[in-house]
Structures are given as C-alpha cells and as structure tokens.
Amino acid sequence: MSAGVELVASDKGALEATLDRLIADGVASGIARQDSTLWGPAAEEESAKRLAWVSLSSASRHLVPEIMALRDELRAQGLDHVVLCGMGGSSLAPEVICEAAGVDLDVLDSSDPDFVRTAIEKDLARSVVVVSSKSGGTVETDSQKRAWEKAFTDARIDPAERIVVVTDPGSPLSEAATAAGYRVFHADPAVGGRYSALTAFGIVPSGLAGADISALLDEADAVRAALETDTADNPGLALGALLGTAARVGVDKMVLASAGAPYAGLGDWIEQLVAESTGKDSLGILPVVVESTEAPNWQPSTPDSVLVAYGPKAPVLSPASGWGAVVDGSLGAQLLLWEYATAIAGRVIGINPFDQPDVESAKAAARAMLDGGGAQPEPAFVDGDVTVYASPGWLPEGTATVVEAVEALLAQLDPQHGYVAVQAYLDRHRDADLAMVRGRLAERTGRPVTFGWGPRFLHSTGQYHKGGPATGVYLQVTGQPEADLAVPDRPFTFHEFLTAQAVGDGQVLADKGQPVLRLHLASTDDPTGRLGEALG
Missing domain, CATH: 3.40.50.10490 (Glucose-6-phosphate isomerase like protein; domain 1)
Structure with missing residues (x-):
C-alpha cells in the first residue's frame, strides 16, 4: 500500500484556496527539485543544505x-x-x-x-x-x-x-x-x-x-512520485495545506492517535518532526500524542485542535474545531509523506521548517549549570518527600503543599489557547506509568496536555516550548536515582547532568515569562501513586 489522506475542514474554501496557491506555485515539485527559495529569503541559506531527504528512498x-x-x-x-x-x-x-x-x-x-x-x-x-x-x-x-x-x-x-x-x-x-x-x-x-x-x-x-x-x-519510493506532483490529490500537499491553513486561523494544536497502526509509536516521531520544524517566531503547530481515539483531548477535543489519526482503522472524525485528517499507508510512505507535509505546512504558516533556533538555549543553560555559572535554584517549599521549585512571579505567597502548587500552576492556563506540558526527567521504562498523568490532567483542565520524557523532548518539542506561541504552562518532575553513575573522564555524573538539563531548560522558559513548576521526588518509588492526588 502507498499512502492516502482523508481530510475534514471547517472552512473548505480556505483549504481549497491554500491548495490552489501551493499547486500554482509548484511547491511539491519544487521541494522534489530541492528548491531552497520556497520558504523565503531568510530561510534560503538553511534550506539550501537541508533538502536531500527528498531522494533518500534511492540515495x-x-x-x-x-x-x-x-x-x-x-x-x-x-x-x-x-x-x-x-x-x-x-x-x-x-x-x-x-x-x-x-x-x-x-x-x-x-x-x-x-x-x-x-x-x-x-x-x-x-x-x-x-x-x-x-x-x-x-x-x-x-x-x-x-x-x-x-x-x-x-x-x-x-x-x-x-x-x-x-x-x-x-x-x-x-x-x-x-x-x-x-x-x-x-x-x-x-x-x-x-x-x-x-x-x-x-x-x-x-x-x-x-x-x-x-x-x-521500497515503501517510501512507492509514494515518492505522488508526493512530487503538483495536484490536489497529492497526500503530502493536502495534509500540509490542511495543517498550515488550520494553524493560520488559530487551530494550532494537532492531536495524534493511532488508528490500528502496526507502528503505534509513529506519533512520537511525528511529534518531534512537526514541533521542532514549526515551533518558532511565536508560531507553530503543537503535536499532542494521545493514547487512543477515545483518550482525553481526542474525545472530547478542543476548538483549537486538529484531530489526526494514522492507521487503517479510520475513526469517524468529529473534531470540535471542524478540522481533522486520517492518514494511512505503509511506514516508509508515512515517513516521507509527513516530511513533505511538515515542510509544506511551514511554508503556509510562514516559517523556516529546517532550523531550530531555540534548541541551543537549553543546552547552553545546562552547560552553565555544570560549569558553576548558572544560579542554583532555591526551593519554594518542601512538602513531605517532595521539594517544590517555581519560576518567579506566579506562585501565590503562602503556598505550602504540592496540591496547592499544581492548582496555582493550572490557574495560569489560558482557557482558550493554553496547553500543559508535563516533563518527566526519570527512567522512562521503570516509571512508564507516570505517563498516565497526561490523560488525568487533560480531563481536569479540558485543555491539550503533552507528556515528554526528559531529556529527549529537549531535542524535539523543546523547540516549540521556547519558540512557539507563549501559551504553555510547564510541570517538571525530577527525582533522586537509585544510584548515581559517573560519566567517565568528565567532571560530572549522569544525575548532575540530568538535573542541569531540567534546571537549565526551566530557566530558559522562565526567562521567557512562562510559568514552570518542578516537583523533585526524594525517591522514585511509585511516582505515579505519590503524585496522583496532586495531578489528577
């Protein structure tokens, strides 16, 4: 099987107008020719050295x-x-x-x-x-x-x-x-x-x-000709047009769910591709990977979310926004299709989809912490075995419990445009159940909630957090390991490095005026249960 898309658009006229412009401008065939001018003069230098992915199925x-x-x-x-x-x-x-x-x-x-x-x-x-x-x-x-x-x-x-x-x-x-x-x-x-x-x-x-x-x-090669064609039935062109058009009218979240796909984890790959490519210049598309098409944020969805299912068991799409898509096909076809769609959505939104200007800021902050140049954070308070840290300016004076701190963080959430980002700097295998808090917080807030394991999200959605729209509130979870581990021939341990990454990224977000709450667990035994009351 190659690949195909089914689209639902609240404003079909706007989507058709976007598609017509993309076709008239020869965008799909231009990408195939590696035309670096498609995203404007400011992006040309970067895109000129970032387009060889179009021919990888043969190269x-x-x-x-x-x-x-x-x-x-x-x-x-x-x-x-x-x-x-x-x-x-x-x-x-x-x-x-x-x-x-x-x-x-x-x-x-x-x-x-x-x-x-x-x-x-x-x-x-x-x-x-x-x-x-x-x-x-x-x-x-x-x-x-x-x-x-x-x-x-x-x-x-x-x-x-x-x-x-x-x-x-x-x-x-x-x-x-x-x-x-x-x-x-x-x-x-x-x-x-x-x-x-x-x-x-x-x-x-x-x-x-x-x-x-x-x-x-072979799978990628089978869809390549269709993706290079300037026609309305080009699946990559259609998907990119839909995502870009929706984002331009404020529907800038993309809720991703597997629809019986044999590659359920594709959502995590799409998340980093779309978030890091589009989240800049205070614009972008925020991917929200959910557990199923019955999970909170899919059902019910929010008016600022596009619903996107991938896989052969197409659900009936009824997004609150009126915007949605089902994308089916073999894995190789999906990979190439999403790369085209992301580059095309970037053009529609008006950003450079090939740079990542804000990723380095978190790295620099972490290096400063390790070198002793960053300010060590002072805890706001300690509640039992949880030490609580908060960025300046939003935590009410007198807050003394984890429950109160989480309530105060969620009170900062924009009810129309905001999202919650949960960032767990823990062992993603041992502590995998902590990911369940995503759905709990989505139910509680009625807003899109993302979940990322640190530090890997810093190389993907971390760009969107710092470069995209300033509508997020951030909940970090860190903890003491069972035992630390030295990094050979380096003046820091793995735990010191991980902590520096969490603190450094939190500082960059705080410097941008975004509210950050960090819950540091004295032990990582049963983090889901110990945080359940506060988060759910």
Missing part, C-alpha cells in the same frame, strides 16, 4: 548491503542485542521502524543514571552499540558512549569490536571513532536530524536489529 540504497553484511558478521559472533545511543531524530525513527518490524532495539536516549545503568547491565556479552550523533558533539550521546566504552573495557572486551558509529562526515565523532578503529557509517550532511529517518541514522540501527530496511525504502 540510501548503497548502505543496505553494507548494513546487512555487518549484521550477519555480528550475529555470527553471537552479538544480537542491539543498543542505540542517540537523541531526537537519531533515536525516534529507528524506534518506530523496529516496532513496526517486530524486532528488538534497546534505545538509550536518556541521561537518567538508572536508565543508563540498566541498559549497560543487560546482556553486555551479546551487545553491539550504535552511537548516533549528527553533530558528533551531543553531550548525552557522548556520555553514553563513554559509559559503554568503560563497561566493555572493564569486561575485557575491545570496544572497537562492539561499537558502531553513525555521524556526519568530518564531525568530531567521525574523526575520533575512525582513530579508535570503530565501524563508521556516514549520513548525508544535507539532511537535518529530524528529517533523517531514511538516512544512515534510521536504517543502520534498524537494519542491525533485524528490520527489513530495503522494504522500508
């Missing part, structure tokens, strides 16, 4: 035999447990590709020491580790790499026999890995991280884990 073919040969070689040595160290675009695509293929891939995309330690201690003797970083300088990934190198060395295993590197040519990681004798795969440098699903970043770990990456490229 990545040469990697397939090399990946398959390496997989066979590793499996012949009994190395069949594949771990991926990567963040954002380097991890989310392989995760959904392997989910769809039904093969195991252990994704390590966290600085939480318990999470890192568990990954390292699991099947070390059978493990091969893929270290992925486009820039080659991602601190999370470098820290994970160092921890794995130490673990292999301590076990008297040569890291060069177990570590595979994916990066851009000429990056610091490429040079260091080559010198160390690691296997190195180079990705196309003319593809941005969040558009890199079909580059080496997506297909190397997926192929080594056992996914049929040749079939994935």
Whole structure:
C-alpha cells in the first residue's frame, strides 16, 4: 500500500484556496527539485543544505548491503542485542521502524543514571552499540558512549569490536571513532536530524536489529512520485495545506492517535518532526500524542485542535474545531509523506521548517549549570518527600503543599489557547506509568496536555516550548536515582547532568515569562501513586 489522506475542514474554501496557491506555485515539485527559495529569503541559506531527504528512498540504497553484511558478521559472533545511543531524530525513527518490524532495539536516549545503568547491565556479552550523533558533539550521546566504552573495557572486551558509529562526515565523532578503529557509517550532511529517518541514522540501527530496511525504502519510493506532483490529490500537499491553513486561523494544536497502526509509536516521531520544524517566531503547530481515539483531548477535543489519526482503522472524525485528517499507508510512505507535509505546512504558516533556533538555549543553560555559572535554584517549599521549585512571579505567597502548587500552576492556563506540558526527567521504562498523568490532567483542565520524557523532548518539542506561541504552562518532575553513575573522564555524573538539563531548560522558559513548576521526588518509588492526588 502507498499512502492516502482523508481530510475534514471547517472552512473548505480556505483549504481549497491554500491548495490552489501551493499547486500554482509548484511547491511539491519544487521541494522534489530541492528548491531552497520556497520558504523565503531568510530561510534560503538553511534550506539550501537541508533538502536531500527528498531522494533518500534511492540515495540510501548503497548502505543496505553494507548494513546487512555487518549484521550477519555480528550475529555470527553471537552479538544480537542491539543498543542505540542517540537523541531526537537519531533515536525516534529507528524506534518506530523496529516496532513496526517486530524486532528488538534497546534505545538509550536518556541521561537518567538508572536508565543508563540498566541498559549497560543487560546482556553486555551479546551487545553491539550504535552511537548516533549528527553533530558528533551531543553531550548525552557522548556520555553514553563513554559509559559503554568503560563497561566493555572493564569486561575485557575491545570496544572497537562492539561499537558502531553513525555521524556526519568530518564531525568530531567521525574523526575520533575512525582513530579508535570503530565501524563508521556516514549520513548525508544535507539532511537535518529530524528529517533523517531514511538516512544512515534510521536504517543502520534498524537494519542491525533485524528490520527489513530495503522494504522500508521500497515503501517510501512507492509514494515518492505522488508526493512530487503538483495536484490536489497529492497526500503530502493536502495534509500540509490542511495543517498550515488550520494553524493560520488559530487551530494550532494537532492531536495524534493511532488508528490500528502496526507502528503505534509513529506519533512520537511525528511529534518531534512537526514541533521542532514549526515551533518558532511565536508560531507553530503543537503535536499532542494521545493514547487512543477515545483518550482525553481526542474525545472530547478542543476548538483549537486538529484531530489526526494514522492507521487503517479510520475513526469517524468529529473534531470540535471542524478540522481533522486520517492518514494511512505503509511506514516508509508515512515517513516521507509527513516530511513533505511538515515542510509544506511551514511554508503556509510562514516559517523556516529546517532550523531550530531555540534548541541551543537549553543546552547552553545546562552547560552553565555544570560549569558553576548558572544560579542554583532555591526551593519554594518542601512538602513531605517532595521539594517544590517555581519560576518567579506566579506562585501565590503562602503556598505550602504540592496540591496547592499544581492548582496555582493550572490557574495560569489560558482557557482558550493554553496547553500543559508535563516533563518527566526519570527512567522512562521503570516509571512508564507516570505517563498516565497526561490523560488525568487533560480531563481536569479540558485543555491539550503533552507528556515528554526528559531529556529527549529537549531535542524535539523543546523547540516549540521556547519558540512557539507563549501559551504553555510547564510541570517538571525530577527525582533522586537509585544510584548515581559517573560519566567517565568528565567532571560530572549522569544525575548532575540530568538535573542541569531540567534546571537549565526551566530557566530558559522562565526567562521567557512562562510559568514552570518542578516537583523533585526524594525517591522514585511509585511516582505515579505519590503524585496522583496532586495531578489528577
């Protein structure tokens, strides 16, 4: 199957007018030609070096035999447990590709020491580790790499026999890995991280884990001609036009749900693609990934939300806004279709979909904290085993309980345009049940609620939080790990780094006038139960 979309539009005339302009301007065929002028003069320099993703269904073919040969070689040595160290675009695509293929891939995309330690201690003797970083300088990934190198060395295993590197040519990681004798795969440098699903970043770990990456490229290739055509039945053009048109009239949230898709996790990949691409210049589309088409924020939905289902079991769309879509197709087709739709929505909204100007601010703030240059936060109060921190200016004087603090945060919520972002800097496997608070808060507030695991969301929705419309309120959850873990040859531990990331991002949001509440748990035993009263 290729791919198709069904659209529901509150203002069909406005949608048709947008489509007509896109067709007349040759936008779809222009993207296929890698025309860097499509997003205006200010975006031209960046887009000129970020459009090679359009041809990856053919351009990545040469990697397939090399990946398959390496997989066979590793499996012949009994190395069949594949771990991926990567963040954002380097991890989310392989995760959904392997989910769809039904093969195991252990994704390590966290600085939480318990999470890192568990990954390292699991099947070390059978493990091969893929270290992925486009820039080659991602601190999370470098820290994970160092921890794995130490673990292999301590076990008297040569890291060069177990570590595979994916990066851009000429990056610091490429040079260091080559010198160390690691296997190195180079990705196309003319593809941005969040558009890199079909580059080496997506297909190397997926192929080594056992996914049929040749079939994935075939699926993308099958829809490519349709996506390059300037016609109203181009699914990418239609979806991009709908999302962009809705956002321009204030329907700027996109609630995503799987409709029987064999790749239910696709929503997380779409979330980072759309949020990081469109959330800037105080504009953008906020993706809200929900648990099902019966979950709060889908049913009921809000008047500022587009409902988007992906998968073959199309629900009856009845969005409060009147805007919605069902997108169906094979996984490879979905990946390419959403990339086209996102780039097209960016043009309609009037932003550059290829830069991420606010991502670096959180990184810089975290580095300042680690270097001792950032101000250490003072707690507002302590309630039992929860220490409460709040950004200045919104927490009422005399607030003394977690329940009162959460109530005060939610009181800052704009009832027409606002959203709640829950950010959990915890072990996303052990503490997975905490994600249930998303639905509880959505029911409680009647507003869109997102849930993100820190620090991985910093590489995706973090851009929207700081660059998009200033309508969010932010609830951070941090906690003491069971045990800390040193980052080899670095002057900080994993827990110190994770805390610096939470505090640094919170400070950047606070500097932009956004309300931030951080609940720090003295223990991470049963975080869902201990926060249930306050959050639900």
